[in-house]
Amino acid sequence: MKRILSIILAFVFFCTAFWAMQRLLMPKYMTNPFEGALTAEYYQSNFAHDLIIIGSCEVYSNISPVVLWEEYGVPAFIRGNPQQLLWHSRAMLEDTLRHETPRAVLLSIQALMYPSPPHDGEPYNRMVFDGMRLSLPMLRSVRESMTPEESMLSYVFPLLRFHSRWQEISREDFTFFLRRAPVSINGFVMRADVLPVGWIPPPAMLSDYSFGQQAIDALYDILAITQEHGVELILFKAPSLMPHWHDEWDAWVVDFAARHNLPYFNAITMTDTIDHQYHTFNGGLNLNLAGAERLTRYLAPWLMDNAPSLSDRRGDPALDAHWQQLATQYRAWQAAQEAEIAETGRVYYSILLRNALS
């Protein structure tokens, strides 16, 4: 009896210690690359979003949910991650639908250009899936994204992946052991600084402009899932100068949208609205805060016109209060970043961390 008890106690101890070590050794993504924390932030939200925006960095720093709410009354959340591929996006959609059913989904189709998981895609996979709640769709997406040297089990038990971090445990790991600090506002990653566009590599001629089958399959999956849940699907292409978005690709998307009767918003042509001398923080790749607000003010009216499911929700007391809070935080972060820019000319990761800690 005593022996059985000691075995049970040891087992309980083991599980607790395993959990604690896993918690400690997992990267907290509170400093660079803080984008790894984005996935988990969704679970801190109020799960009351009419619009879910899904995509890569082409959405998470390009569209401002606060502007979208304050000026158009659309409660939105961005579920984006660096280099989020389409099968990642499908997992994001499926994960979202386990918690809420939005009215519409705005999907960035830029990732169609990536035909299959890249051989060096492991860090991106980790950033997408670390922090995502465990589910079958998630594991399916993991299987489709994994590089050959990764193992499924390391996504169920991240300790298996990060155990060798014992050598580089830092204060960050203890500070954020239990609770992470926010790095985004409803998925929006704020960058108020400017790095104007410099040299842009000339677009390469491709011998074949067709998309990869895995990406196309994921797009069809997303279409089917949204139809099944009665969610309106809207396609979107951000106004990034790089990587080059070929006309042939765009034609395919236009055709796809027409065939399935989906609204498609291509912001690449908005050169009169977006000026990559002022509206980008990384040389034309992504928009900065000013650019994002501009793009949002341009996109939102089009959305209200073309997505019948969306409407102005301002006046709902619960939503008003919630968004009031978010807006306050948004302004505070903006002020902090502008102060640092005035001092140093750039936003450094330290300010992002300070944002996170605020």
Place this chain on the structure above:
Amino acid sequence: MEKLLELLNELYPDVDFATYDARRDGPLIQSLEMVELITEIEQRFDIEFPPSVMGDPEHFYSAAAIWALIERLEDE
């Protein structure tokens, strides 16, 4: 048996084989000495040792055990 004890005492003068038991007193010989011992026995008793018995320690724990083995082999 007398002849065997005589032989054993010649090879290992320090050991009293009337009472020696390897299970209790620890092994006296290893594989190389085993070959010496068996060669001696083969010559003096005019028998042939099959290699199969050499790996079995139970035949060599004590003088009595070795004697039992010799008798069995003589009979074959």
Place this chain on the structure above:
Amino acid sequence: MTFISPWFLGGLCVLFVLYYTLPKRAQWPLLLLASLGFYALAGWAVLAAMLVTVAVSYGVAMHMGKLKIAQKAHVAQHRDAMTRDERKAYNAAQKRQQRTWLIAGLLFNFSLLAGVKIAEALARVEIIPSMIFFVGISYYMFRISGYLIDVFWGKVEVQRNPLKLALFTIFFPYAMIGPISRYNNVADSLLGEKRMDWDMFGRGLQRIIWGFFKVMIIGFRLLLAINHLRAYPGEYSGMFAFFTMLVWGAYLYADFSGAIDISIGIAMCFGIRVEENFVSPFRARDIFDYWRRWHITMGTWFRDYVFYPMSVAKPLQKLPTRLKIHIATLVTWFTTGIWHGVAWNFIVWGLANGVVIMISQELKPLYAKFNAKFSFTKSKAYTCFAVLRTFLLLTLIRSFDIYFDVPLTFRHFASFITNPQFGAFFRYFGENDVWFDLAPLEWLVAGLAVVVLIAVPWFRREARGDAPAKRPPAIFWALLVLAIFIFGTYGLGFDMQYFFYMQF
């Protein structure tokens, strides 16, 4: 497929449940099925070759068994009519006939194995994760050949069920790395019906955990350093080469004995006792002692099936005893070397062992006199000296397998004297942040694990056969498993730098 795979461990759990819930007569067939599956995953060619070997060996053994029964019946029937000499002559004739069958069977098996190995080398289909696994695929030959010889000697009953013989040959826990079980040692427990014995099951699990601890925390970690050290053999000579040899010894012991612990542990969980293969080899006082402690089942196999038969073989009987022993020793060790692989380093390794054993044997009387004359030889300090001397000697002998290059190894030996590089060696640790591809903290972990290895007595005592009454508390195992998860060398290394230089 290796032991260090979630699929293997998961499959094992399922197997344990089936093994103890299905009717008991299904136990050995279940193990056979599992073993077939295990080998099938290792490669169909090996499995096919093995099954052919089992089939042929079964036929040969059955036939030898029949001849033996007929022989016995004949002798019993005509006992009174035959003189002793007549009986001897009859038995000898019968024996010759059986020997012909034995040799035919062995020859067939060995040619088949050689064929498969050559074919594999030509096709280069085999991926060799570590030396141990390379040796592994021929271990079944040890077992089945030992069985055939035992049948010929009349030491074991002939196994009438070919499937049971197959299970003995390919039982998966000891399939890849040993121990090299003998039929008469394991057959009863392997083929018998077992009830759940929680105590044995628990001890089996503990043994498995202990094995993983050795392999994953020490073995794999040190292998990283070894791979670095042997990638630049020209640069790392003198003290560096000596250091490499020491690390190699620690690696080989951790990797090999750890894998054996896992084998033995898995077998114990099935209620099967297989032979021990290591008993604190680094505590050996001389080379004889060492080979009774390191890879024991291989040592006894070659002793019983090569050394003893040779030493009493007719052609050698005319020679003086000592010369006979030396010839048998050298041949045995040559064979042992060549079994590891047809390569110079293995041959030299085997012969080096043989020569050292011969010299030690000749010096034995001298040592005995010396020990009798000087009382300090009974002191603890002298024992330590003997242990250290043996350890260093075996470290040198073992080092032939590091570089797979005999002249280079000899050059390294020479460099200990001609150019030991003491200064450069000790400066190296000051001048570099990473020591031979391992961070200092990694060396620290390996070192601490070695301390645990030395400090924890339970397994040494179990291997020696005096199972301790007091066993480590459950919490010890919890900590050990946790340590394996965190400090084990597996998976992708975490590299923050990698993340840093990423461009989104």
